[in-house]
Amino acid sequence: MVPPLLPFHGSATVPGGGPRRLDLPAIAGPSFEMEEPCAKILALETFRLEQVPPTVYYIPNFISESEEAYLLHQVYAAPKPKWTQLSGRKLQNWGGLPHPKGMVLEKLPAWLQSYAEKISSLGAFGGKLANHVLVNEYLPGQGIMPHEDGPLYFPTVTTISLGSHTLLDFYHPFSRGQHADSEQVPTPQTEEQRHFLSLLLEPRSLLVLREDMYVRYLHGIRPAASDAITEKVTNVAACGAVLGDELRRGTRVSLTIRHVPKGSASGWKRLPEKLFILPH
Numbered sequence: 129m130v131p132p133l134l135p136f137h138g139s140a141t142v143p144g145g146g147p148r149r150l151d152l153p154a155i156a157g158p159s160f161e162m163e164e165p166c167a168k169i170l171a172l173e174t175f176r177l178e179q180v181p182p183t184v185y186y187i188p189n190f191i192s193e194s195e196e197a198y199l200l201h202q203v204y205a206a207p208k209p210k211w212t213q214l215s216g217r218k219l220q221n222w223g224g225l226p227h228p229k230g231m232v233l234e235k236l237p238a239w240l241q242s243y244a245e246k247i248s249s250l251g252a253f254g255g256k257l258a259n260h261v262l263v264n265e266y267l268p269g270q271g272i273m274p275h276e277d278g279p280l281y282f283p284t285v286t287t288i289s290l291g292s293h294t295l296l297d298f299y300h301p302f303s304r305g306q307h308a309d310s311e312q313v314p315t316p317q318t319e320e321q322r323h324f325l326s327l328l329l330e331p332r333s334l335l336v337l338r339e340d341m342y343v344r345y346l347h348g349i350r351p352a353a354s355d356a357i358t359e360k361v362t363n364v365a366a367c368g369a370v371l372g373d374e375l376r377r378g379t380r381v382s383l384t385i386r387h388v389p390k391g392s393a394s395g396w397k398r399l400p401e402k403l404f405i406l407p408h
């Protein structure tokens with residue numbers, strides 16, 4: 129049975145404002161009953177991170193501990209064949225399998241559908257309803273290489289983190305240099321040089337990435353067992369961590385919730401081949 133969705137709760141310290149209670153109303157909560165959808169979008173705006181390229185929203189404690197336990201229970205109750213073991217992580221795919229000829233969409237199970245609806249109602253997908261979820265499980269020491277998610281998805285990804293924090297790292301794409309005619313050879317750039325910011329994703333948080341942060345830069349998770357909170361962690365003020373902390377990772381399960389537009393196959397075909405850097 130799907131439990132009723134609870135309001136966001138908890139508190140966080142935000143820049144300039146000192147500790148603040150983040151009381152966003154739940155979909156069925158009393159404050160939303162009298163409000164228009166645009167009010168929910170405004171609510172999302174209050175969680176927008178500054179000092180990063182557009183656009184990142186980070187909402188600590190988006191779900192409660194009991195919702196987290198419920199979601200973890202559902203993830204691990206899935207039949208064994210639902211898991212795909214990859215090098216460095218385990219994956220479940222819900223809503224349909226991506227394919228160069230287009231996504232064959234399947235209905236989401238009820239336990240994911242309610243969260244897809246809750247996030248969509250914040251306006252995360254431009255009024256569309258999320259219909260696809262990837263579940264990733266990372267043990268301490270595991271991660272995901274820097275990548276782009278590819279052109280199949282509406283250019284927003286939303287992620288609920290369960291069980292443990294992680295650091296999501298962002299990278300400038302390789303500089304492609306000037307046009308070949310100018311004879312300028314692109315300078316080699318190390319991964320470290322291209323890494324320009326990280327976001328601390330705490331358990332129970334929601335991350336919404338749109339625009340440049342989703343389509344222009346690459347993202348990845350270092351295969352590490354702990355994370356140093358440095359000045360590159362741009363959202364530290366919204367988190368329960370401080371500069372200089374070293375956070376040990378536990379097993380983290382992430383739900384990446386997206387919208388796959390109908391007919392995305394044609395979008396796929398139009399894009400140059402080198403953009404097909406799919407992680408899965």
Ligand SMILES: O=C(O)CCC(=O)C(=O)O
Pocket residue numbers: 262264272277287296347382384407
């Ligand atoms: O686990 C995460 O937060 C990131 C997963 C991811 O980048 C992906 O599935 O494409």
Ligand SMILES: [Fe+2]
Pocket residue numbers: 275276277347407
């Ligand atoms: Fe990704």
